[in-house]
Amino acid sequence: MPFLGAALSFLMMMLLPGTEASGGTWCYATQDATCAPARWKVLAPQCGGVNQSPINVDRKTARRSNELDAFVFKGYNTAPAGAWSIVNSGHAVQVNLGSGISVSGAGLPAEYNALQFHFHWGKPDGNGSEHQLDGNWYPMEVHIVHMHSKYTDIKVAVTDPNGLAVLGFFFKVSDTDNSNYNTIIDGLQSVRYSGGSVDLASTFRLDSLLPSENLLSRYYRYWGSLTTPGCAEAVIWTVFEDPIPISSAQLNAFVNSVHFSASGKTEVKMQDNYRPVQALNSRRIYASKQASMSSSTSPALSSVLLFPLLAIRLL
Numbered sequence: 614m615p616f617l618g619a620a621l622s623f624l625m626m627m628l629l630p631g632t633e634a635s636g637g638t639w640c641y642a643t644q645d646a647t648c649a650p651a652r653w654k655v656l657a658p659q660c661g662g663v664n665q666s667p668i669n670v671d672r673k674t675a676r677r678s679n680e681l682d683a684f685v686f687k688g689y690n691t692a693p694a695g696a697w698s699i700v701n702s703g704h705a706v707q708v709n710l711g712s713g714i715s716v717s718g719a720g721l722p723a724e725y726n727a728l729q730f731h732f733h734w735g736k737p738d739g740n741g742s743e744h745q746l747d748g749n750w751y752p753m754e755v756h757i758v759h760m761h762s763k764y765t766d767i768k769v770a771v772t773d774p775n776g777l778a779v780l781g782f783f784f785k786v787s788d789t790d791n792s793n794y795n796t797i798i799d800g801l802q803s804v805r806y807s808g809g810s811v812d813l814a815s816t817f818r819l820d821s822l823l824p825s826e827n828l829l830s831r832y833y834r835y836w837g838s839l840t841t842p843g844c845a846e847a848v849i850w851t852v853f854e855d856p857i858p859i860s861s862a863q864l865n866a867f868v869n870s871v872h873f874s875a876s877g878k879t880e881v882k883m884q885d886n887y888r889p890v891q892a893l894n895s896r897r898i899y900a901s902k903q904a905s906m907s908s909s910t911s912p913a914l915s916s917v918l919l920f921p922l923l924a925i926r927l928l
């Protein structure tokens with residue numbers, strides 16, 4: 614058995630060349646095919662589960678739920694005392710938050726405390742969101758990760774299907790800078806390489822990063838997973854309808870200045886750090902009370918379109 618163990622670890626090393634330096638055994642396809650998303654289930658079995666994230670939020674199949682009303686945001690509207698660190702994890706850029714920020718309401722079963730937020734993005738002028746809306750990609754997506762208030766340890770929370778609540782927002786390119794992102798974008802220069810970590814120049818109102826308050830009751834809800842290994846199926850997902858505007862120069866600060874690689878190693882730009890969409894399987898997507906439903910949901914319209922197609926097939 615010791616031989617088998619040694620043989621297995623040798624085999625793993627052969628399968629996963631050069632990933633130790635980035636602090637993990639998984640990566641994105643832009644880094645190395647052998648540890649890319651298609652292979653994650655080999656490293657972490659839950660990544661092959663049936664309730665995985667991200668997904669395409671297809672509004673044609675979503676069901677309206679009037680219980681999905683407004684969120685109660687606590688601590689989102691003040692700049693807290695203390696410091697927030699910005700970190701390059703080798704997989705994403707993450708901002709670690711202090712205590713006192715939470716969400717509840719909006720159909721959540723409890724209050725959820727904010728832990729951190731991080732970004733997924735693409736290549737220059739490319740798409741890099743994890744979720745899609747009606748099959749459309751966006752250039753970037755931010756995830757604000759919250760943990761059920763009854764937990765203090767995320768390792769325990771990820772064993773509960775309701776353990777985490779993640780808020781996902783898309784970005785869209787606008788003509789003008791979004792100055793609310795200046796503190797983070799300035800901070801990127803200090804975390805250009807994996808392992809980099811620094812306190813941001815200041816904290817700020819977390820809601821300043823988001824679309825305006827009247828848009829925050831327009832969202833889609835489903836049960837899914839972490840989008841990185843171990844892919845625990847422990848997340849109540851909220852994907853917001855309205856994207857956050859950011860200029861292309863600001864977007865390119867993420868795309869062009871951050872690296873997967875550690876300082877002093879061969880430089881590999883952090884690009885396309887998103888997981889491809891996963892099958893919905895038997896899950897349902899719910900639209901909040903205020904969210905838009907796709908115009909093509911009309912059954913009358915679909916049968917009008919479908920009927921001639923069926924007729925052609927029968928001929």
Ligand SMILES: *[C@@H]1O[C@H](CO)[C@@H](O)[C@H](O)[C@H]1NC(C)=O
Nearest residue numbers: 738739740748749750751752
């Ligand atoms: C990005 O996604 C949009 C919408 O899905 C698509 O029209 C566009 O071609 C994509 N851009 C690139 C560079 O792939």
Ligand SMILES: [Zn+2]
Nearest residue numbers: 731733756840
């Ligand atoms: Zn994420």
